[in-house]
Amino acid sequence: MTLTTRASDAALNHGSFPGPPGSDRAWEQVSLPDTGGNPVRTDYSVSAAGDRAFYIVAGGTPLSPTGNLSNLLFAQRQETAPHQGGWLASNPQPPRDQVDGGIWFEPAGNADLSDQVAEAFVSKEGGEANEIWRLRPGQPPLKLYDATAPLVSADGSRVVVSLPGSPDPHHPAPNNGPNLYDVSAGTPHLVGLLPGNSVPACGGKVGGGGATRAAHLLSADGSLLFFESCSGLYVRDIPAEQTHQVAPSGNYLSSSPDAAFFTTTQSLAPGDSGGTDAYRYDLATETLKCLTCVAGPQADSGNVVVSEDGSRLYFTSPNRLLPGAGAPGLYRLTVSTGDLAYLVPAPPRFGPRTHDGNAISPDGSVLVFASSDPHLNPLGGLQNNGLLQFYRYDDRDRSLSCLSCPQDGSASTAAIDSELVQLPGEEASANRTALSANGSIFAFTTSTRLLLADQNSARPGQPRSVGADAYEWRDGRLLLVSDGLTEWSDEGPRISALTPSGRDLFFTEAAQLTPDALDGYRRLYDARIGGGFEYPEARKPCALEVCQGTPKGPPSPPSPATESTTGLERALHQRPCPRGGHRRHGKCVPKHGKKRHRRAGDQTGRAGR
Numbered sequence: 001m002t003l004t005t006r007a008s009d010a011a012l013n014h015g016s017f018p019g020p021p022g023s024d025r026a027w028e029q030v031s032l033p034d035t036g037g038n039p040v041r042t043d044y045s046v047s048a049a050g051d052r053a054f055y056i057v058a059g060g061t062p063l064s065p066t067g068n069l070s071n072l073l074f075a076q077r078q079e080t081a082p083h084q085g086g087w088l089a090s091n092p093q094p095p096r097d098q099v100d101g102g103i104w105f106e107p108a109g110n111a112d113l114s115d116q117v118a119e120a121f122v123s124k125e126g127g128e129a130n131e132i133w134r135l136r137p138g139q140p141p142l143k144l145y146d147a148t149a150p151l152v153s154a155d156g157s158r159v160v161v162s163l164p165g166s167p168d169p170h171h172p173a174p175n176n177g178p179n180l181y182d183v184s185a186g187t188p189h190l191v192g193l194l195p196g197n198s199v200p201a202c203g204g205k206v207g208g209g210g211a212t213r214a215a216h217l218l219s220a221d222g223s224l225l226f227f228e229s230c231s232g233l234y235v236r237d238i239p240a241e242q243t244h245q246v247a248p249s250g251n252y253l254s255s256s257p258d259a260a261f262f263t264t265t266q267s268l269a270p271g272d273s274g275g276t277d278a279y280r281y282d283l284a285t286e287t288l289k290c291l292t293c294v295a296g297p298q299a300d301s302g303n304v305v306v307s308e309d310g311s312r313l314y315f316t317s318p319n320r321l322l323p324g325a326g327a328p329g330l331y332r333l334t335v336s337t338g339d340l341a342y343l344v345p346a347p348p349r350f351g352p353r354t355h356d357g358n359a360i361s362p363d364g365s366v367l368v369f370a371s372s373d374p375h376l377n378p379l380g381g382l383q384n385n386g387l388l389q390f391y392r393y394d395d396r397d398r399s400l401s402c403l404s405c406p407q408d409g410s411a412s413t414a415a416i417d418s419e420l421v422q423l424p425g426e427e428a429s430a431n432r433t434a435l436s437a438n439g440s441i442f443a444f445t446t447s448t449r450l451l452l453a454d455q456n457s458a459r460p461g462q463p464r465s466v467g468a469d470a471y472e473w474r475d476g477r478l479l480l481v482s483d484g485l486t487e488w489s490d491e492g493p494r495i496s497a498l499t500p501s502g503r504d505l506f507f508t509e510a511a512q513l514t515p516d517a518l519d520g521y522r523r524l525y526d527a528r529i530g531g532g533f534e535y536p537e538a539r540k541p542c543a544l545e546v547c548q549g550t551p552k553g554p555p556s557p558p559s560p561a562t563e564s565t566t567g568l569e570r571a572l573h574q575r576p577c578p579r580g581g582h583r584r585h586g587k588c589v590p591k592h593g594k595k596r597h598r599r600a601g602d603q604t605g606r607a608g609r
Helices: 567-573
Strands: 025-029 040-046 052-057 071-081 084-090 100-104 116-124 127-135 142-146 159-163 179-182 224-229 232-237 242-247 251-256 259-264 277-282 288-290 304-306 312-317 329-334 340-345 366-371 389-394 399-402 441-446 469-474 477-480 494-498 504-509 523-529 581-584 587-590
Touching: 025 084, 040 494, 040 504, 052 523, 127 159, 224 251, 232 259, 242 259, 242 277, 251 304, 259 304, 340 366, 340 389, 389 441, 441 494, 441 504, 469 504
Parallel strands: none
Antiparallel strands: 025 523, 040 052, 052 071, 071 084, 100 116, 116 127, 127 142, 159 179, 224 232, 232 242, 251 259, 259 277, 277 288, 304 312, 312 329, 329 340, 366 389, 389 399, 441 469, 469 477, 494 504, 504 523, 581 587
């Protein structure tokens, strides 16, 4: 094993901006500062550059057209000068008169989030429906079709959905199951066709257990569609309107730019003598190659994960495939050479589906998995204490590291939450991963105190979630992502996404981490290396003697009452003047009105005097 040391262990700092202690990441609030007292549920997509995000607020906000539990908002980072600016929020949803009561699901599309497609569950006259909308920030939303679970290419250009009936008049389909239609332009065109452009008698469906981004059921440019039918696995060249059979049967895994991968129990190539094996289908030559056959007839590959570029394959097997290996075990296979290596005993959950607790770099050189196996504890090294922890395997130097174990060799006190980790883009949304592209940064949450700055560990009798915190493992160094101070009643911070460079780490936390956070409800933050925004400093409270001003000494002796009374007091205490008079300079004098002529018999008495 070759150990690589860091160039410097100098302390990191985020300057005067709010951020986790001992880190060069500064916090920036991504979500809308005023969410109407409603929490951010999660973020659904972040751009590769870390300057855009789609996220969900559980309830209405000042920007939302409705008060539903799933309101979709968009945020964009604007920096007018170094550390000047902020995240600006906008509403990407259609007006209420077009979508009433929409509950939005995660958008999918290109990496810069300029062209996204999302599904909304809406109320309509006579019932409810699912609608597919194209969302382009800064432009009016465009409805594509009434459908559910859209399959979107990585560049956002192609949208494929499963529809019953026969909505494409050019290709009437039998009513024997749903078929796959391209609705990118708003009009359905049947694309789940068999060789010779025949309509499948039993319909078509996407493989891989759902419309996942990492599986690349649609190629990145949307030109190829991989789907299943009752007669096997197929690939459809949509622009060329041609379909080729990949295999007569099998379970689709994923595709790379030049191949498709699947598993099957059939023997489809020389050397396959039975059991479950992983295959590679070459798109250019239309040929098959058995990959796990190099391990012999006992390969029986179980859960399989393929790197995005198709160069490496990781799989579990219940059998011992190499001398000294455990059974069951986890193996790595280099696709180009067939080199097979044993890694560790098979993790309890391993596979390409949601919440398997894995992450893999695009080239497959780094694999992160969760395990509690005591055989992974080296003598005198890091200890998992029989609790689920994150491990990082680096295929470049064949090293294995426990990322979430206490670095001083003491026993772990809590298991990690493996459900926070997903394969790169495993969800339909962009950059939903906890691992940077080069594998040097990995983010996770744990209730185990891994750093002295983590001061909120759960006390005896408290649930572990009270002391949960977000961490990152960066090139061998553990750093806090959350504040290490906030205590939770139910759920701690959650890692949401990491950009390929690792500079921007998005997480949600119910805490006021930045000056523009109005309350302590769950918010979406970006822990950005070298980030942070300047805000006007709050006015500091003054000391009591300063706020009261300079003392003026003892009061002066009171003046006579006639001089000390105010005008209001004098008005209240003076007697009113008789009728026909008014007060002038403190005396009652006759009013100067019009001259009156006395009639005969009138007297000039001073009535009322």
